[in-house]
Every structure is written in structure tokens, then in C-alpha cells.
Amino acid sequence: MKQWLFAGLWLMWSGVCSAETLVIYGDDHNPPKISVTSAGSANGILVDMMERVGERIGQTFEFRLLPWKRAYHEAVVQGAGLILGVSWSTARESMLDYSEPLFTDRLMLFVRQGERFDYQGVSSLRGKRVGVKLGVFYGEDLERQVARRELQVAVAPTQKHLLRMLLQQRIDVAIIGPEATTGWNLIDADPVLQARKQEISVLAEPFQMDVNYLGLPKNLDMTQQKREDLLEAINQALSDLRADGTMQEIVTHHGL
Known part of the structure; x- marks a missing residue:
């Protein structure tokens, strides 16, 4: 039953996603959660988790990692993309839709x-x-x-x-x-x-x-329906990754 539910969510999301790449902003120096390698690529627990999510829902993500304050401003204030590794706060709740928890x-x-x-x-x-x-x-x-x-x-x-x-x-x-x-x-x-x-x-x-989430800015250039479908697909993928042990494998791989 669960497999059919996930398949339905994937079809629902892929139907509105097409080949669009979604930008995810994050901190460029917060290892082992998220950082930029010496070769310039995104790395870390949260990056690996979102790459697995992308594979599960058929979504391509582009990671743009910057000093945290700048990353947050571009993603949340300017609405330029999703924000990875964000904590919940009362003030932020008015600006973001939160995924299920990624990491504590x-x-x-x-x-x-x-x-x-x-x-x-x-x-x-x-x-x-x-x-x-x-x-x-x-x-x-x-x-x-x-x-x-x-x-x-x-x-x-x-x-x-x-x-x-x-x-x-x-x-x-x-x-x-x-x-x-x-x-x-x-x-x-x-x-x-x-x-x-x-x-x-x-x-x-x-x-x-401190619980870390993926945040979808409410000023993102995306329809409300598409936002809801995306968030539902991401949350289902996270639930499956947690259930099948993939999340813990990622955390262990990064030394925690």
C-alpha cells in the first residue's frame, strides 16, 4: 500500500515538475552537515539526503552554498530558491513552509x-x-x-x-x-x-x-498547488529514507 502511495505522489509531482531544476541554498561551511569541498562541490549529510530525495521523486536540485546569512537572504528574502538546514522559529514560520525534519x-x-x-x-x-x-x-x-x-x-x-x-x-x-x-x-x-x-x-x-528542515519560501515563484505537491512528495521521500535506513547510513558515512 505504501509503495502505491509513493508512486502516486511521484507521478503527481513529476507531472508538474517536468525537467525544471530547483535551486537549494545552504551554508558553505558547516561540516559535516553541509559545506563546499576543495573542488567546489556541495557535500555533507543534508546534501546527500536531498540528493536521495531527488532520486526518489525524479527532481533535479542545484546546490548553491554561501555564507549562511547570505544564503538565507537570497533564498528566503529574495525568494530565489529553497533553503536547506533551516531551524524553526515563530518569525520564520510566516516566511517558510517547512518539510518534515531532516536532521537533529x-x-x-x-x-x-x-x-x-x-x-x-x-x-x-x-x-x-x-x-x-x-x-x-x-x-x-x-x-x-x-x-x-x-x-x-x-x-x-x-x-x-x-x-x-x-x-x-x-x-x-x-x-x-x-x-x-x-x-x-x-x-x-x-x-x-x-x-x-x-x-x-x-x-x-x-x-x-536543533531540528533542521528544508524550507520552501512563501515568495518562491511557484503556484500554491505546485508547492503543496512538491512538499508532499519530499516529505514522503524523507519518510521512506528514514524507514529503510538510508538516513542513518548517510549520517554514519559522515562520521556521526
């Missing part, structure tokens, strides 16, 4: 060795200088506390920069993800960080569990 990002707190603390929520960060990546949404609780000037944040273009700032004592906490593995891999890949690896520690308690 466990964001971790990196600190200097000897400066560990008991993390019990965002309020635990008060009095500390918190490093965040430019353009990334870290949850409404953090946003509210920053707006009220209850938290002090410093912004960096990449997570590698955040870890360097931590060693330079420009921040007290760096929010890094997904998983602690990502932070340690960034440290091992950078000679400056690797030489001082023993000075860095990570808290056991995650900062938050």
Missing part, C-alpha cells in the same frame, strides 16, 4: 579546560561571553535574553573561528555542532587549534537539540 543537530558547549560549569539552560550562560556563528538561530530563549541584554554574545563567521576565539579568551563558551565530534574534528584539522587541544573541554549537557 545536538549543539554542544565548548569551554576552556578548568572552566567547566553545570549547564541547566540558557540562563546558565549569564555572565559569560558566548560565541555564536553569524546568521544562525540558536533558539527563541537565547534570542530573548540577548535582546534584553541579559546575555553577551560574540559573532564569528565559522565554528573554527569560534574555537580560536575561545583559546584567545575573547569568549568563554563556544556553541558548536552537530555533536562534540564536529568540534574535535575542527580542532584536529587546524594546526593552531590542534597544538592547544588539551586546553579545550566540552560540557556533557548539550546546549540544545
Whole structure:
């Protein structure tokens, strides 16, 4: 029954899709989720997932990976394409239609060795200088506390920069993800960080569990019916990829 349902959705979507290529925007430097390789191609967990989705529904995607803030602006504000790896927020809900979840990002707190603390929520960060990546949404609780000037944040273009700032004592906490593995891999890949690896520690308690989605901007040049058909086909493909183990295979392939 499920196979017939998926076949019906594929025929429904392919009937309106033709040979049109859809552009997907995303972050160019957020490994292992999504990044640009040295050869200039798109790579990562989310890219692989959407390529599998495209195969299942007969849709070609073109990935345009840019610094996150620019990627978000071009996709969501200008309506130039879909946006990959976006988090949910109340403000964004008015601008985006969300897919089913693609990946849950466990964001971790990196600190200097000897400066560990008991993390019990965002309020635990008060009095500390918190490093965040430019353009990334870290949850409404953090946003509210920053707006009220209850938290002090410093912004960096990449997570590698955040870890360097931590060693330079420009921040007290760096929010890094997904998983602690990502932070340690960034440290091992950078000679400056690797030489001082023993000075860095990570808290056991995650900062938050951040669910990543594919977003369809509501100002995209696409009819409402076509948008609904596309989203339904994508969601069915994601459900099937999750059920048959493909999603977990992709995550494992990228070291998580």
C-alpha cells in the first residue's frame, strides 16, 4: 500500500515538475552537515539526503552554498530558491513552509579546560561571553535574553573561528555542532587549534537539540498547488529514507 502511495505522489509531482531544476541554498561551511569541498562541490549529510530525495521523486536540485546569512537572504528574502538546514522559529514560520525534519543537530558547549560549569539552560550562560556563528538561530530563549541584554554574545563567521576565539579568551563558551565530534574534528584539522587541544573541554549537557528542515519560501515563484505537491512528495521521500535506513547510513558515512 505504501509503495502505491509513493508512486502516486511521484507521478503527481513529476507531472508538474517536468525537467525544471530547483535551486537549494545552504551554508558553505558547516561540516559535516553541509559545506563546499576543495573542488567546489556541495557535500555533507543534508546534501546527500536531498540528493536521495531527488532520486526518489525524479527532481533535479542545484546546490548553491554561501555564507549562511547570505544564503538565507537570497533564498528566503529574495525568494530565489529553497533553503536547506533551516531551524524553526515563530518569525520564520510566516516566511517558510517547512518539510518534515531532516536532521537533529545536538549543539554542544565548548569551554576552556578548568572552566567547566553545570549547564541547566540558557540562563546558565549569564555572565559569560558566548560565541555564536553569524546568521544562525540558536533558539527563541537565547534570542530573548540577548535582546534584553541579559546575555553577551560574540559573532564569528565559522565554528573554527569560534574555537580560536575561545583559546584567545575573547569568549568563554563556544556553541558548536552537530555533536562534540564536529568540534574535535575542527580542532584536529587546524594546526593552531590542534597544538592547544588539551586546553579545550566540552560540557556533557548539550546546549540544545536543533531540528533542521528544508524550507520552501512563501515568495518562491511557484503556484500554491505546485508547492503543496512538491512538499508532499519530499516529505514522503524523507519518510521512506528514514524507514529503510538510508538516513542513518548517510549520517554514519559522515562520521556521526
